[in-house]
Amino acid sequence: MTLEPILTVADLNRFLDTDFSEVHTDGKVFEVIATGPGFATMRFDPNEKHLRPGGTVSGPALFALADVTAYIALLAHIGPVALAVTTNLNINFLRKPRLGALECTCSILKLGKRLAVLDAAIVEQGGKEIVAHATATYSIPPR
Numbered sequence: 001m002t003l004e005p006i007l008t009v010a011d012l013n014r015f016l017d018t019d020f021s022e023v024h025t026d027g028k029v030f031e032v033i034a035t036g037p038g039f040a041t042m043r044f045d046p047n048e049k050h051l052r053p054g055g056t057v058s059g060p061a062l063f064a065l066a067d068v069t070a071y072i073a074l075l076a077h078i079g080p081v082a083l084a085v086t087t088n089l090n091i092n093f094l095r096k097p098r099l100g101a102l103e104c105t106c107s108i109l110k111l112g113k114r115l116a117v118l119d120a121a122i123v124e125q126g127g128k129e130i131v132a133h134a135t136a137t138y139s140i141p142p143r
Contacts, residue, residue, distance in 0.1 A: 040073035066134035
């Protein structure tokens with residue numbers, strides 16, 4: 001069975017703007033750029049607020065990208081369920097990303113009635129090497 005998204009890229013970006021505008025606290029740095037069967041991809045444009053000493057994108061910024069992308073991938077497939085929440089997120093930092101656009105693609109590994117398990121890979125835009133990898137579990141509230 002293939003998971004098909006029920007929300008478009010435009011729907012998802014509108015949701016971020018209207019229902020989860022807190023994600024834009026540091027400016028509009030997150031944007032949904034693709035969705036498809038069982039996945040979603042977001043672009044993150046970090047700024048100086050997202051750097052750590054040494055000029056690399058910080059761990060908390062990468063964590064946020066993985067978490068928001070997992071949330072968006074889930075919502076793309078279940079609809080605008082604002083109260084779906086992260087119950088676990090584990091991240092591995094593999095390489096130092098330079099300051100510049102990053103992309104995170106998140107795939108749904110399992111989608112149940114109450115829980116979803118997702119896999120996220122973050123790369124520098126246009127790159128192939130993964131800079132961070134995360135797995136996330138989301139709790140889905142009863143309808």
